Amino acid sequence: MTPTLTISKLNKRFDGVAALTEVSFRIAAGERVALLGHNGAGKSTMMKIILGLIPATSGEIEICGAAPGSAQARAHVAYLPENVAFHPALTGLEQLGHYLRLRGESAGLAPALLDRVGLGHAAKRRIGTYSKGMRQRVGLAQALIGHPRLLVLDEPTSGLDPVSRRDFYALLDELAATGASILLSSHALTEVEARTDRILILSKGRMVATGSLAALRTAADLPVSVHVTAINGYAADIAAALPGSIFVQGELRLTCRPEEKLALLARITDLRPKLADVEIVPPSLEDIYSHYSKRDGQ
Numbered sequence: 110m111t112p113t114l115t116i117s118k119l120n121k122r123f124d125g126v127a128a129l130t131e132v133s134f135r136i137a138a139g140e141r142v143a144l145l146g147h148n149g150a151g152k153s154t155m156m157k158i159i160l161g162l163i164p165a166t167s168g169e170i171e172i173c174g175a176a177p178g179s180a181q182a183r184a185h186v187a188y189l190p191e192n193v194a195f196h197p198a199l200t201g202l203e204q205l206g207h208y209l210r211l212r213g214e215s216a217g218l219a220p221a222l223l224d225r226v227g228l229g230h231a232a233k234r235r236i237g238t239y240s241k242g243m244r245q246r247v248g249l250a251q252a253l254i255g256h257p258r259l260l261v262l263d264e265p266t267s268g269l270d271p272v273s274r275r276d277f278y279a280l281l282d283e284l285a286a287t288g289a290s291i292l293l294s295s296h297a298l299t300e301v302e303a304r305t306d307r308i309l310i311l312s313k314g315r316m317v318a319t320g321s322l323a324a325l326r327t328a329a330d331l332p333v334s335v336h337v338t339a340i341n342g343y344a345a346d347i348a349a350a351l352p353g354s355i356f357v358q359g360e361l362r363l364t365c366r367p368e369e370k371l372a373l374l375a376r377i378t379d380l381r382p383k384l385a386d387v388e389i390v391p392p393s394l395e396d397i398y399s400h401y402s403k404r405d406g407q
């Protein structure tokens with residue numbers, strides 16, 4: 110099956126500054142991909158090139174087999190900027206009706222689109238009265254016009270509260286389940302960790318890591334943390350039996366190499382009569398992200 114997005118050896122230079130260098134990746138139908146990177150890593154530049162807003166210096170890009178910016182590619186791609194702005198005096202219904210007409214579709218589709226993003230109840234209210242989360246939903250509804258096959262979302266959840274974020278990702282999951290591909294940039298690593306299939310890490314314009322969280326974790330080979338809670342009165346015994354452990358917030362914490370984890374657990378299990386709980390904490394995406402960024406000298 111043709112990938113929704115194919116990028117091969119992409120380079121972009123601005124007046125001698127290398128914003129992107131030899132970046133290659135593909136996104137399959139229904140895949141949710143997170144684009145991570147420090148400020149200035151090249152995320153927005155990559156999105157602008159995919160959208161056909163600026164040309165690449167060299168390299169190949171195809172969106173459903175078409176060149177970025179072509180009528181065919183534009184029909185398949187939708188974009189949601191970080192801070193989406195609408196006319197505050199228009200209602201959600203009027204705003205979407207307007208966008209539908211601009212895309213050559215019937216304004217009569219607006220109520221169904223607003224329902225899809227959970228805004229049916231506020232359709233006839235002015236957007237000026239909407240919360241930030243509701244405005245992001247209008248943006249997403251607008252991005253859904255014409256059933257795009259690739260959604261490009263620039264920090265779509267920045268400024269949203271935790272419940273709005275969760276709802277937003279639930280909606281993305283539904284879209285991905287119908288075959289839409291999603292490329293989103295984010296600085297919120299914890300939510301990305303749980304809600305995307307694959308992660309791309311850009312550093313100074315180069316792709317320094319790509320893969321599922323599990324694959325990146327294995328490749329990074331970072332230490333695993335083990336948190337041990339003693340039964341009251343036995344913390345000192347357990348600390349003595351587990352050299353190297355440190356006492357933090359009522360529990361003993363140790364780290365070990367991934368390949369040593371089972372042996373350490375066996376030693377901990379031997380202490381069972383004195384143990385209340387044991388928790389294994391694998392490296393988080395934040396650990397993995399800083400590992401790859403550090404490796405690149407940042």
Ligand SMILES: Nc1ncnc2c1ncn2[C@@H]1O[C@H](COP(=O)(O)OP(=O)(O)OP(=O)(O)O)[C@@H](O)[C@H]1O
Pocket residue numbers: 123124126127128146147148149150151152153154155
């Ligand atoms: N129009 C431009 N002219 C010159 N340099 C530019 C231009 N646009 C971007 N750059 C440079 O290209 C590099 C990548 O910028 P880009 O905006 O793509 O980063 P980003 O990862 O999106 O950062 P952020 O997280 O801050 O949005 C930076 O060094 C930036 O200064």
